Amino acid sequence: MENQKEINWLGKKLEASANVKLTDEELKRFHRLIVESEAFDHFMAKKFPTVKRYGLEGTETMIPAMDIILRKLEQDGTTDLVLGMPHRGRLNLLVGLLKYPPRALFHKMKGNSEIPEELFGIGDVLSHIGISTKLPGTNMNISLLNNPSHLEAINPVALGKTRNKIDKGRNASCVQMHGDAAFIGQGIVAETLCLSKLPHFQTGGTIHIVLDNQLGFTTPSLHSRSTRYSGDVGKMTNAPILSVNAEKIHDVSRVMTIATEYKNKFKKDVIVEIKGYRRHGHNELDEPAFTQPKMYKAIRSRETFPKTLTQTLISQGVIAQHDSDRIKSQREEELESEFKFISDYKPEKVYFLGDWERVKQASDFSILQIPKTGVDVATMKQIIEHSVRLPQGFNVHPRLEKYHVQSRLKSCDRQVVDWSAAETLAFGTLLCEGYNVRLSGQDVARGTFSHRHLEFVDQVNEDKYVPLQHLPKKNAKLEIVTSNLSEFAVMGFEYGYSINDPNNMVIWEAQFxxxxNGAQIMIDQFIASGEDKWCLSTGITLLLPHGMDGAGPEHSSGRLERFLQMCDSDINTDDVIEKRVNMCVINPSTPANYFHALRRQMHRKFRKPLIVMSPKQLLRLSNCVSDLSEMATGTSFKTVLPDVVDPSKSMRKIIFCSGKIFLRLDRTEEGQGIGGIVCNRSIGAIESVPVRNVDGAIGSLC
Incomplete structure (x- = not known):
């Protein structure tokens, strides 16, 4: 740590707490949670011996450690808590502190879906279950986020959801749990830690709990890290790293209390390593002695911590043996009673929707009405003019004054807009309608290709000014986030931000x-499949500049084919054809269609991810413009752009194309394109009416 004020504070807290002992009541609570944790794991082993449960045995202290954090945060005024964690101990935490109904868990373990019948989704594996609920006995809302098997990928998602809660005026906190090998081994951890102090990503600090069981699957610590401690990755942000023996309950209590107080006081990340062990293999079906015979010989000769803790407290006169036996038997009876309700249990909707109650789910939205997303022309002209209106005395760059400001004003007079102006209109109109807009990426303020310029920089004093933030009728928030050089973490953060509130237009733009590619896990595991697995809808939009525009193979494509492969299509289940749609993929050819696609994200009654193959060449192509009439009241997105066919011309070829390909062909009349091809925009039978320009795809159709 570098900050002397923080060092002094932490030193005093550690020294002052050294001789503070837990009261008898605190010891009894700690003991009860430990015994109940063990009873749960033993019950699960008895009832589900062939199911992977990723039990907590060996690090049972995680439960009372979390209990201390939850109670402390609630006392300090936290209204919302977002939890991100992997599989280890997840089920124990769910039914223990978070009071997830055991019958719901048993229902899932018997092979049933956790998704309520009235919701759209197929569910996920047992160790990925999440819930949104209130902490029992408090008014604090808790979201335990669903996680994929890709370790640590949930980290930035948890931060994004927390940040959106803060932006909505909630006193929200984030707690994340990690395995020791994953925390030091997965690069997303470092990427996410790097966000912790950045202005548009701050969440007031995160409490990180690393369960150090000294093994990563079968890899020992010696082979899983090049540092002494797994938490050492936190040194990159000067976070305090506290390491504690899982079986020293007084130390665990003081460390968790100090960590929470540090986070609340300094609004920074803090890392706590709880050093324990893993009594079984990576899951209960593994034989760990195959690879770690010495370690597991020592573990199997060692009494469990719940038993040694019980014996210690008995010897101290805090409890009697029958007290411990009673806690264990009561927990077993409760679980046994819940087990009897498996066959009658119906998954409850309450754990899923949260702020999304009013948003419809759509599996096949071809049956739903396409929203009219056009806007009054006079309103659009006002927004265009305002988008380049700068304060008096603002020193704009002379090239921007000539080629951006004046050019946009002239186009407004002609009622014709280019790509960036159409995008600006989409943002401005959504802001006036009450939808928040958050645009994030590495060059988004000016645009990678210097076309956007939502934000102007004074050439003398470097003051920044965003004209759209000063729209007269704006009643929502615009956030332009020029992010750090991360794809995986930033995209994950934006996804997390998007799933918390359907009124946010959240956009991530790739530099190319x-x-x-660097965020493929986030696309695969969250954006493309999150609704199917977890009933989590998102309207996140990805802008992917692509096209062979002189950059060669390195920057030639946004990998359109990958996204089309990830689109859902017709599924045959039990001889029933079911059409499922998980996201939209488009390659717009005109500024007007791009305008409508962005606005459609908010005006639909449902939310789906939108993948935009956004252009490079079209940003400045003279014929890539749209008249405001194409965006006026009553207009909407066009899947296929129609044209008038000249019946006197014989048709030899029908070409399906989109984006810059069409515009290259469309210039044939000027002798600048490819000769001998007539472009058509009509829709109809392919034998008689050719189809020209296909702008969208959802699976196979948009």
């Missing part, structure tokens, strides 16, 4: 389309 192929840079989404």
């Amino acid at each position: 389309g192929d840079f989404n």
